[in-house]
Amino acid sequence: MTPLKQYIIVSYTPWRTTPSRTQQLAARLRDGEVLFFQPSRPGHSHKDPGRQVRPNVTVYALPPVRPLPENAELLxxxxxxxxxxxxxxxxxxxxxxxxxxxxxxxxxxxxxxxLNHRGLVYDCDTDWSDLPPQWEGDLAAAADVVFTASPGLLDRLSPCNANIALIPNGVNYPMFSRPSLEVPPALRDIRGPVMGWVGRIDAGLDLSPVEYAALEHPEWTFVLVGKVGDHPRLSRLERLENVRFLGRKPAVEVPDYVSRFDVCLDLRRREQDFSDVLPRRIYEYLSTGKPIVTLLAPDQVEEFPDVIYGAHSPADYCRLCERALAEDPTWVAPRRRDYGAAAAWSRRAQTVQRILGAIGL
Structure with missing residues (x-):
């Protein structure tokens, strides 16, 4: 019997009910045992025993470390x-x-x-250009393989390591592609078109397309599912009868809400202006086959231009929502679902394991 491989994964995000990219890949390392180390946070101490969150994954919290200036090398x-x-x-x-x-x-x-290790993986899913470049350059150079979540990250890190692979974010495809999902009670009274967003709502999110379209089309209902924080437009939007903020929902319930959307909305965050990493939300939307309208940055290269409507202004966004409502789903919906199926986390993990196997890890 082949012994199980041993993986130590050090994550910059905690293990949570809405799985991160690192969680999704860790849980699918079927050929090995995983010790998953997450940052210290309230309620999870490094003195606590490990939590077995999957048959092959045990989670530990790291000891707390106070923030340190970037030039404090000795510390x-x-x-x-x-x-x-x-x-x-x-x-x-x-x-x-x-x-x-x-x-x-x-x-x-x-x-x-x-730390003694027989192999080193660096999985980069975030633009870390605000940190000293030597940190990431040295880490990438030392790695046996580097995975990146976007072409832009791959281009930035490829000078540091020739063994680099593009592994975009993914989706729990079976969850979002299921037919005949039950409409949640909070949406059962809506009769007209539903324009829906799933994601965090805070000051960094550009809600101007929602406000513009909601005023232009009072017959549409805008449903925003996600944790609500401070936002300068929040009070104005809450006064509109056709805008509903439903708050954060458990991950297992999100597909039920998306199933009632007639158009899936993708909105820009301030931090996305300099990043080409596609959020998992896009792949979730694609898996449903439903129309998607996104707001593009001025110089942004469109992803999936054949199946996603890309707008450059709130007025353009509204117009494309109108077009999305009128589209014939019979030809484009299957293509969206194909893109979603190709991005399934199970396929992403198979690619990762194939690469690791090829280099002896």
Whole structure:
């Protein structure tokens, strides 16, 4: 019997009910056991025992580390040594001795000198250009393989490592492609078209297309599903009878809400202006086959231009929503679902494992 591989994954986000990219891939490393280390946060202490969240995945919280200035090299090295010591002790308790170390952010470069590993993976799904470039450059150069979530990230890191692969974000395709989902009670009284958004609502989100279209089309209902924070347009939108903020919903319920959307809305965040990483929301929308309207940045290259309507202004966004409502779904909906199926996390994980196997990891 082939022994299971041993993976130590250090994540920059916690294990949560709405799975991150790192969670999705970790849970599908079927050929191995995974120790998943998440940042310290309230309610999860490094003194707590590990939580077995999947048959092959155990989660531990790292010791807290106070924020350090980027030029505090000695302190950063000391913090990395301290975190590595905790990881090393935990790994020994699980008899992890021949590990693949999976890193997810540039600061993890400070772990490398203190953790024995037979292979190093750097999975980059975020633009870290606000951090010192040497951190990420050194981490990428030391890695046996680098995975990136977008072509832009691949272009930036390819000078650091020749063994680099594009692994875009993905989707739990079976959840969003299921037919005949039940309409949630909160949406059952709506008779006209529903224009829907799924995602966090905060000051960084551009809601101007929603406000413009809601005023132009009072017969449409705009449904926004996601945690609501502070936003300068919030009070104005809440006064509109055809705009509904439903708050955050459990991940397993989100497909039910999307199933009632007639048009799926994609909106821009301020931090996306310099990033070409597609959020998982796009792949979730594609998996339903429903029309999608997105707001593009001025110089943005359109993704999936054959199946997504790309607008450049609130007025253009409204016009394309009108066109999306009138489209004939028989020819374009199957193509959207094909794109969603190709982005299934199971397929992304198969690609990752195939690459790791090819390089002996």
């Amino acid at each position: 950063l090295r000391h913090a990395g040594k301290r975190l590595a010591a905790f990881i090393r002790r935990t790994a020994l308790r699980h008899n992890f001795r021949d590990v693949v170390l999976w890193t997810t952010q540039p600061q993890h470069v400070y772990l490398l000198d203190h």
